[in-house]
Every structure is written in C-alpha cells, then in structure tokens.
Amino acid sequence: MGLTAITRRAFTALGTLCFPPHCAACREATEPGTHLCAACAESVQRIEPPFCERCSQQFDGAITQAFTCSNCAERDVHFECAVAAYRSHGVVRDFIHAFKYNGQRHLRRPLAEWLAKSLDDPRISSRPFDALVPVPLHHIRFREREFNQAAELAELVSQRCGIPVLHALKRTRYTSTQTKLDRAERMENLRGAFRVRHNARVKERHLVLVDDVFTTGSTVEECSRVLLHAGAASVRVITVARG
Ligand SMILES: [Zn+2]
Numbered sequence: 001m002g003l004t005a006i007t008r009r010a011f012t013a014l015g016t017l018c019f020p021p022h023c024a025a026c027r028e029a030t031e032p033g034t035h036l037c038a039a040c041a042e043s044v045q046r047i048e049p050p051f052c053e054r055c056s057q058q059f060d061g062a063i064t065q066a067f068t069c070s071n072c073a074e075r076d077v078h079f080e081c082a083v084a085a086y087r088s089h090g091v092v093r094d095f096i097h098a099f100k101y102n103g104q105r106h107l108r109r110p111l112a113e114w115l116a117k118s119l120d121d122p123r124i125s126s127r128p129f130d131a132l133v134p135v136p137l138h139h140i141r142f143r144e145r146e147f148n149q150a151a152e153l154a155e156l157v158s159q160r161c162g163i164p165v166l167h168a169l170k171r172t173r174y175t176s177t178q179t180k181l182d183r184a185e186r187m188e189n190l191r192g193a194f195r196v197r198h199n200a201r202v203k204e205r206h207l208v209l210v211d212d213v214f215t216t217g218s219t220v221e222e223c224s225r226v227l228l229h230a231g232a233a234s235v236r237v238i239t240v241a242r243g
C-alpha cells in the first residue's frame with residue numbers, strides 16, 4: 001500500500017469518527033457507507049424503458065422494440081450511445097448543481113456511484129472499452145472552480161472498474177454559459193472549442209466519454225466528433241443524469 005493510500009485510509013477513518021454518517025440531502029442519520037437516507041434514496045428517479053437507444057431520451061408510451069428518437073434520427077450523431085441511469089431531477093439534480101457550482105466536492109462520491117450504475121447498461125457492458133475520457137473544462141473555468149467535475153467523477157469510476165482515465169481532450173475556447181441556448185445555438189457555440197491533446201493516444205481506441213449531465217447532448221457530441229476525427233475507434237458516453 002502506497003503512502004497516499006495509507007493517508008487516504010487514515011483520513012477516511014478520521015472522517016467517520018468526526019462526522020457520523022448522515023444523509024447528504026436532508027441530514028438525517030444514515031447507515032455507515034450510504035450517502036442517502038431511505039426516503040431520499042427512494043425519491044431518486046431511474047431512467048426506465050422505453051428510451052431512445054442512442055441518447056436515452058425517455059418515451060412515454062408503449063414501445064417494446066428498440067427505437068431511436070426523432071432528435072437522433074434527424075442529426076448526424078457521433079457518439080454510439082449516451083447512457084445515464086438517472087433522471088436529472090430532485091436530489092440528483094440538486095447534488096450535481098451543488099457539486100459543480102457550490103464547490104461541494106464531497107458529493108463526488110454519491111455522484112460517482114450513480115455514474116457507475118451506467119456501466120451496467122448493456123450498451124456499455126456488452127463491449128469492452130480502453131479508457132474513460134472526461135469532458136475538459138477551460139483553464140479559466142478550472143481556476144474559478146478549482147476542479148473539473150467530470151474528471152473527479154471519472155477518477156472514482158476508474159478506481160472501481162479498473163479502466164484508466166485518459167485526459168485526451170483540451171478545451172481551447174472559453175464558451176459563455178450555454179443554458180439559455182437551444183441545441184443548434186449550442187452546437188454553433190461549441191464548434192472548435194475542444195481539441196485532442198497532442199500526446200493523447202486515442203487512435204483505434206474504444207472510449208467512454210464522461211460528463212456530469214446530459215442536457216441537449218451538444219457538449220458530448222462535439223467531444224465525440226473531435227475524438228473520432230483524431231482516429232478513435234468508437235465513443236460512448238456516460239453521465240450521472242439525463243435532463
Ligand atoms: Zn435524506
């Protein structure tokens with residue numbers, strides 16, 4: 001065991017002593033090793049079939065065979081699939097927001113647990129992949145936020161599944177916040193925002209791109225496009241939640 005592992009264990013042990021386990025959402029007491037109380041855990045919404053094979057958009061209706069939604073059918077999508085186990089709603093949405101914008105870095109653990117659930121989806125589990133690639137932050141935003149949420153989550157999932165993290169992408173252009181833009185405007189805004197790092201070995205590699213949330217999919221789409229142009233064999237996407 002390396003020194004960092006020993007230090008980490010010591011801190012974890014210390015943490016349990018000083019902070020008895022409580023629900024990260026409502027502060028109620030919880031069982032050790034869990035982040036949410038039973039009530040909050042139950043409020044979390046899974047993405048249930050039927051959903052689009054490609055982007056996981058849930059469909060309210062009775063479709064029994066695999067289908068692709070009209071959004072994916074109309075455009076040239078570069079990622080094979082974007083998988084999330086949860087809907088961006090309630091506790092899940094609140095945690096992502098608090099993690100990303102309020103610096104509540106401790107939430108990375110429950111978020112990574114939710115993210116790791118997407119590895120069980122057959123679209124990911126049925127075929128091996130070579131690396132987890134986090135969506136990068138621009139260095140200005142990195143300085144503001146002090147961490148890249150996608151990279152933190154990718155690291156934790158990597159520890160669990162044993163597949164390495166590859167920091168293959170660089171965000172070369174600072175883009176203003178995208179929240180008020182529609183899908184076409186977002187795509188336009190992101191053109192040329194990402195580049196493959198010169199020393200990243202993506203050629204003929206099967207990659208899984210990691211981000212916190214899938215909203216319109218413009219960010220992961222642009223990242224996938226860039227990775228495939230650099231020679232990646234395939235790009236699939238996992239996110240904690242889907243909007
Ligand atoms: Zn709770």
Ligand SMILES: [Zn+2]
Binds near residue numbers: 054055070073
């Ligand atoms: Zn779709």
